[in-house]
Amino acid sequence: MRPERPSPERLKRDLTERARALGFDALAVTRPDAVPDLGPRLAAWLEAGHQGTMGWMAETAERRADPRALWPQVRSIVMLGMNYGPDEDPLEAVRRRTSAAISVYAQGRDYHDVIKGRLKELAGVLASRGGAEVKVFVDTAPVMEKPLAQAAGLGWQGKHTVLISRVLGNWLFLGAIFTTVELPVDAPEGDHCGSCRRCLDACPTNAFPAPWVLDSRRCISYLTIEHAGPIPADLREGIGNRVYGCDDCLAVCPWNKFAHAARERKLAARRDLAALPLADLARLDDAAFRALFAGTPIKRTGRDRFVRNVMIAVGNSGEPALAAVARERLDDAAPLVRGMAVWALGRLLPPEDFAALRAARIDAESDAQVRAEWRSRRAAAEGRHG
Structure with missing residues (x-):
């Protein structure tokens, strides 16, 4: 039976x-x-x-x-x-x-x-x-x-x-x-945000043109994970040191006081990924990238896109000592990385040092987008230090 x-x-x-x-x-x-x-x-x-x-x-x-x-x-x-x-x-x-x-x-x-x-x-x-x-x-x-x-x-x-x-x-x-089975359904949940707009105001790149509307083109998670090319120049500063994704809008939500209700079942985080130095990440080759992020979602993004993000974070660091690791990436095999290294150096080097480096490197650069980055960063660097 x-x-x-x-x-x-x-x-x-x-x-x-x-x-x-x-x-x-x-x-x-x-x-x-x-x-x-x-x-x-x-x-x-x-x-x-x-x-x-x-x-x-x-x-x-x-x-x-x-x-x-x-x-x-x-x-x-x-x-x-x-x-x-x-x-x-x-x-x-x-x-x-x-x-x-x-x-x-x-x-x-x-x-x-x-x-x-x-x-x-x-x-x-x-x-x-x-x-x-x-x-x-x-x-x-x-x-x-x-x-x-x-x-x-x-x-x-x-x-x-x-x-x-x-x-x-x-x-x-x-x-x-x-x-295919008919199961008893549950009642839908209503909105409980009220007048709160902390999540909207927290966004570093103003990715919400209106409440309940996300413009992915300005979202740091999209830019650092999904977007394959150079990140638009006007959004780079807002990225800060976020090299993979962004949690700002989630982190400020007042309903997070309940976020630990089931902590014993929470997926374990790797503590070694909590505060990785930008200088170390900038030097990752493909093999080292794959080894470090094995089993994580980050691996699917690929080394070049990830180091592109790291170069933006280096440029946003305000730390002149990191100019050395950005300069190393000027010889990177990936134009995507080289272009963002130029951007970082334009923010970290004094104008005269950047101008000398540009003069020495731009003619040998084979990629049109990287050459354009050299030209745009010259003007930006001179304006910033003028």
Whole structure:
């Protein structure tokens, strides 16, 4: 005889219990059609160009706008949250100008790998006990996790567009399980930001043209992780020493007083990544970069893009002694790195020293963008020290 299937209510209770055992801090259920205005909202965001160079956002817009376009058989969406609240204020790292500030989420094992494995185990409960088909997603498929999480009641999207929970703060990894089984749904969460705008005011590059609207083209997380080319000159100073991601808007949220509610299940951070000297990071070759950041999200960005970010941090350090490591990178194989080394030297060297270095190097430079950087930095350096 085939075993009797549990009721949807019992199945959901069992899922919640198992999710807790696997380290998830919250589980809630919504329907695939729970956010009917998702398509128009996404279309308006894309029309404004806020996605920057993330072309896949437009290419997958139809599937992002409606989970049923991604998988027509889906009947319920199980949304899960895992707290990764930091032990210390991440803004302290931003104040240490000669060392690197790395986003909290990236200071440990790649969360995609950690959460996906646990999601698959949890989805196995649905498949075996509920006789359901399942699919799991963690930030790598065209799924709008945050609006769906709000529809499920895990929290609400704050004015910085990040999900905020009244009991867990806004340090949350999100994952989703799509399933063909009909599960009891939870009530959506309303907005609890009120008149607060700390997250908007904290942004160093003014990436929020309006509350609840993020312009990725100005966001430090986008610029240091997703953006492949030279970072626009007018945004470099605002990056400070943030070499991978930015936590400022999350760190100032007053709801973070609850962020440590599940500390015992928090993903462990590597303490050796908390205050890495910029001078050491500037000298990383590809092999050393891969070894240092093995298993972390940072590795996926690649050495050249990362050292580009380090050069910007060097230029923002205000420490003339770091000009030596920027000068070393003038011979880097990557034009992306050489260009940002020029920018850093233009900020750290006296105008006469920079002019002499420019005269000695510009004619031998093979890359047009790097030569343009030499020319633009000459004017900037002279204006700054004039």
